[in-house]
Amino acid sequence: MSSAQRGTASRSAAPLDATAIRGDFPALADRPYGKSLVYLDSAASAQRPRAVIDALVRHYETVAANVHRGVYQASVRATEAYEGARETVRAFLGAAEAREIVFVRGTTEGINLVAQSWGRANVRSGDEIIVTQLEHHSNIVPWQLLCEQTGARLRVAPIDQAGDVIVDAYRDLFGPRTRLAAIAHVSNAIGTVNPVAEMVAIAHERGVPVLVDGAQAVAHMEVDVRALGADFYVFSGHKVYGPTGIGALYARSDLLEVMPPYQGGGDMIASVTFEKTTYNEIPHRFEAGTPHIAGAVGLAAAIGYVRALGFPAISAHEDHLLAHLVASLAATSRVRLIGMPRRRVSVVSFMIDGVHPHDVGTILDREGIAIRAGHHCSQPLMQFYDVPATSRASLAVYSSREDIDRLVAGVEKVKEVFA
Amino acid sequence: MSEMRELYQEVIIDHHKRPRNFGKLEGANRHSEGYNPLCGDRVTVYLRVEADIIQDVSFDGSGCAICTASASVMTEVLKGKTLADVESLFGKFHDLVTGPPDEPAVTEGLGKLAVFHGVREFPVRVKCATLPWHTLQAALHQSDEQVSTE
Numbered sequence: 001m002s003s004a005q006r007g008t009a010s011r012s013a014a015p016l017d018a019t020a021i022r023g024d025f026p027a028l029a030d031r032p033y034g035k036s037l038v039y040l041d042s043a044a045s046a047q048r049p050r051a052v053i054d055a056l057v058r059h060y061e062t063v064a065a066n067v068h069r070g071v072y073q074a075s076v077r078a079t080e081a082y083e084g085a086r087e088t089v090r091a092f093l094g095a096a097e098a099r100e101i102v103f104v105r106g107t108t109e110g111i112n113l114v115a116q117s118w119g120r121a122n123v124r125s126g127d128e129i130i131v132t133q134l135e136h137h138s139n140i141v142p143w144q145l146l147c148e149q150t151g152a153r154l155r156v157a158p159i160d161q162a163g164d165v166i167v168d169a170y171r172d173l174f175g176p177r178t179r180l181a182a183i184a185h186v187s188n189a190i191g192t193v194n195p196v197a198e199m200v201a202i203a204h205e206r207g208v209p210v211l212v213d214g215a216q217a218v219a220h221m222e223v224d225v226r227a228l229g230a231d232f233y234v235f236s237g238h239k240v241y242g243p244t245g246i247g248a249l250y251a252r253s254d255l256l257e258v259m260p261p262y263q264g265g266g267d268m269i270a271s272v273t274f275e276k277t278t279y280n281e282i283p284h285r286f287e288a289g290t291p292h293i294a295g296a297v298g299l300a301a302a303i304g305y306v307r308a309l310g311f312p313a314i315s316a317h318e319d320h321l322l323a324h325l326v327a328s329l330a331a332t333s334r335v336r337l338i339g340m341p342r343r344r345v346s347v348v349s350f351m352i353d354g355v356h357p358h359d360v361g362t363i364l365d366r367e368g369i370a371i372r373a374g375h376h377c378s379q380p381l382m383q384f385y386d387v388p389a390t391s392r393a394s395l396a397v398y399s400s401r402e403d404i405d406r407l408v409a410g411v412e413k414v415k416e417v418f419a
Numbered sequence: 420m421s422e423m424r425e426l427y428q429e430v431i432i433d434h435h436k437r438p439r440n441f442g443k444l445e446g447a448n449r450h451s452e453g454y455n456p457l458c459g460d461r462v463t464v465y466l467r468v469e470a471d472i473i474q475d476v477s478f479d480g481s482g483c484a485i486c487t488a489s490a491s492v493m494t495e496v497l498k499g500k501t502l503a504d505v506e507s508l509f510g511k512f513h514d515l516v517t518g519p520p521d522e523p524a525v526t527e528g529l530g531k532l533a534v535f536h537g538v539r540e541f542p543v544r545v546k547c548a549t550l551p552w553h554t555l556q557a558a559l560h561q562s563d564e565q566v567s568t569e
Binding site for chain 1: 422423424426427432436457458459460461481482483484485541543544547
């Protein structure tokens with residue numbers, strides 16, 4: 001029995017058993033340089049539990065046919081597994097209907113889909129799209145491409161030194177030409193949880209739809225797209241313990257119904273002649289070609305794992321560790337935390353005085369500690385804090401106090417090398 | 420810790436903290452800018468080249484310890500060298516930092532540059548050490564385009 005299954009019985013009451021959970025993740029048994037692995041880079045990519053790996057193996061061993069095609073049994077089973085995964089994602093996000101869920105390669109593809117399909121149909125020269133200073137490049141560049149194509153322009157909601165969006169300034173950006181707001185649910189670089197429901201309400205008061213980049217949120221908190229009011233919500237499977245190459249876009253059905261196709265090909269059509277092609281219904285219209293069937297199955301298994309643990313228990317575990325991480329780093333001399341947002345999940349960025357993050361990353365690596373050192377695909381945020389890069393530690397369900405204590409000891413080693 | 424000292428030699432830490440020949444060079448007749456998008460290292464190399472001899476050289480920018488120290492030591496060894504000497508040095512330096520980690524490094528003829536022998540043990544850091552040299556090459560060949568390690 002995996003610890004996720006054990007979690008089902010005591011959903012919100014018992015705290016997570018980090019040791020048992022760690023045992024669910026085979027990759028965490030790795031011993032880099034002969035040391036037990038401290039994996040603090042789950043914000044880049046989380047590890048996968050045995051349940052996900054087993055689901056992938058089972059799929060390829062038993063089903064492995066194409067979907068929506070054959071009349072033979074294996075194809076029917078593949079279709080059931082794939083559409084079943086869509087239903088799992090629907091329930092995970094609290095969407096009304098499974099046809100509002102489009103499988104994509106990940107968050108990046110989901111945002112590009114909205115920019116090129118909804119955006120090209122609705123954004124004109126002189127229109128405006130609002131993003132925030134916190135965004136990942138994948139929630140900036142697709143809009144810049146759209147702006148180049150249409151003559152629209154990007155407006156940027158500022159943040160304060162703590163790393164919180166200045167909501168009044170965000171509200172002031174809205175005008176008669178605002179067509180969309182595209183905002184992160186959680187900052188990948190500093191962990192800020194944006195007040196998304198409030199930011200969506202501000203946009204909706206002015207009739208502006210909102211895309212929410214949920215890449216860093218879905219592994220750490222219950223997401224209900226209808227409670228948030230999000231018109232579009234996007235996430236990646238591999239950041240929620242699923243496979244790479246699979247993610248999902250939620251789009252309100254009334255928006256999706258009238259969006260033009262994003263890519264052309266098989267599966268997205270109803271009928272094709274050289275004179276005229278009619279398109280399939282949603283969501284299939286947006287899934288041209290053979291989809292990542294195994295990926296969808298693996299993602300459903302990952303969601304099953306997370307839901308069995310339950311978000312009350314996950315949050316209690318991760319919030320406790322996050323407080324310990326922040327306090328430990330803040331109490332370490334020569335260490336400076338980048339951003340101190342009001343509400344934060346999982347992610348902490350820091351600098352060690354006089355040491356470039358890349359050197360920090362190399363020295364910690366040899367201690368068996370995996371952190372991210374770089375600009376985190378958030379160069380505008382790095383420019384705001386006037387740093388070339390940061391060191392970033394991020395937590396997941398399998399993280400432990402020992403991981404954090406090993407990190408802090410590793411930071412002392414860095415300081416020793418750079419004494 | 421000893422393994423870390425193989426990479427982060429005292430000389431390297433010293434050049435990182437107090438880079439030599441740092442700043443824009445007055446009277447430079449060539450310069451080029453280099454960029455490593457992986458870690459954000461930026462280096463600009465300034466040269467005064469007369470009669471195929473490097474009369475003076477400096478650099479500025481910001482980067483990790485390996486990159487900054489590599490640029491700093493490079494400027495120290497380059498002064499007075501002919502362009503042919505530079506080609507030869509770069510070849511030797513390149514072999515030093517990119518050679519197989521399990522083979523002993525050849526440091527002959529490299530002088531001070533030998534302190535970078537530990538870099539070969541850290542393949543992801545090789546570009547940090549070579550960026551100043553690639554930038555130097557671009558400056559010598561008067562390419563106006565920014566050099567990138569990618």
